[in-house]
Amino acid sequence: MELITILIAIFSLFVIIGIGFAARRYGILNGDRVHLISHVLVNVALLAITISSMQVPDTAKTMGIVDSMLLVAGGYYLAAFLISILICQFLPSTPAEKGVFQFMLVFPNTMFMGIPVASAVLGPGSLFYVILFNLPFNFLVFTMGVWLLARGRPGKLDPKVLLSPGLVASFIGLALFLAGYMLPAPVDTGLELIGSATTPLAMLVVGALLATLPAARLAGDWRVYLVTAFRLVIIPVIAFLVLSPFITDRLVLGVAVLLIAMPVAANSVLLSEEYKVDSTLASQGVFLSTLLCLATIPILEYFLF
Template sequence: MGFFAVAYSIAILFILIGAGFLCMKGGVLTRDGISGITSFVVNVTLPALILQSMQVPVTDTMLSQLFPFLIVLVAFYGVSFAAAFLVPKISGSSSDPETGVIRFMMIFSNLGFMGFPVSAAVFGPESLFYVSLFNMTFSFLIFSVGVVLLRPDMGKYLDRKLFLNPGIIASGVGLGLFVTGARIPGPFADALDLLGSVTSPLAMIIVGALLATLSAERLLTDRVVWTVASFRLIVIPLALFLILRPFIDDPLLLGVPVLLAAMPVAANTVMLAEEYHVDSALASRGVFVTTLLCIVTIPLITTLLT
């Protein structure tokens, strides 16, 4: 069941990547068009997705699981951050922009688009509670820590753009609504849901469009990308499993974070790399290769967990 859920999700992603590839090759998309779509996603649809994803009701179950979840969350990002600072050295990263993209790819996996259906298939619908909590944390970190990783100069000088971008504003508002239990009125919530739903499709189309500008030889021989794929898909989830297993008895609280850690590179990596003018080509290669390989690695990880 887990294998078919993975295969189904990946098939959707590759159809979208193929659409972007063909649009770029056929002249439907141009570099200027890619920049325009990227800006629209980063500043409009992704903030809408973040805001709507934080509309999770606070329940007694959530409160009772808060402390163990925080322990797991610290371990989850602790392993990811350790890999983020190790992989650039192992892969022989040659520039700051490249290093920033590598670190971003190590920390942020595709836990939204793929995490929900795969977790539901492997562990059942009750696992989606934990996926939602991880997704909220992801949404908050991607526009704060994520942007600083891609553009260290913005964090070093506390650039006001870091705090005033639509993503971080949406994260702050969403967190406030979550804590207070306030709900967005129906028509606005539905509009945000519709806007947010186009984020993943547009991100994968841009991945395909950027891949159309690269050579196949570069994709197959890129040492950096294959090192990233090894850590993203195998080393990080296995390390997290070994760290959590002695302390966590709940199979969901152990299994869900390990499964999410095994997801491929987040498609949003490409969007943000393009928006902040760093190595979006490397980001595209990372998304493509890890998404392709995870059809083999995720079933192996789920076998370990189940």
């Protein structure tokens, strides 16, 4: 039943990608409309889900869960960033492509796919851990992530690029989390509803961007396959080998490794489109890694857990 649930969760994303693909091919979504959707997602929906996902109850702090998960997540992002630098030193690419490849290596789809997959594999009790693991993601994607992408644009990098609405939302969410303040239910529910639009609309954008490519280029070139191999297999295995001697709680270990094994974050496409770098390359990475995780996630689950 676990495998069926995982497959349904992943295939549902491909259905939406297919709809976006068809909408672009039949002229429903043109380039301007795709960019507008991306702009709304980056500046509205992602902000809402960033703040909402940081609404973690105070009771967790007394259980010692928050500190351990934040330490694991922070350690992962630091290690993944260093790995991405090493890999991209030997990967032939333009400055813009290098930023996209590094983003793909560092940021997995921990929220949009992480929640349904973790629930299927590890049970509903894992979802709280998933939210905790996502706290650094929400902050780093609008700082490190934006920097990786924007520095590849022509000309000097404008520091104002980093002062994005997403970064402001991250600080707001983090301040609320540290203060232990829970938003009123109507506000939190409203933010969750807006944020829930992110996944389907992001997949529509992926499909629409892929529709501009010839069929032979949908999955990208060998570089996309190499980065995908690191994203889905090599980095998660390294994480398991490093973490397993130190983490005795199997649920914490399982959540961390499973989330690290997620495909490329859909944010790569949205932010690449927003900052006018290679969004097509990002779409190829999302498409290929999401497709191949149909095999890699069950295999990792079987051998590692």
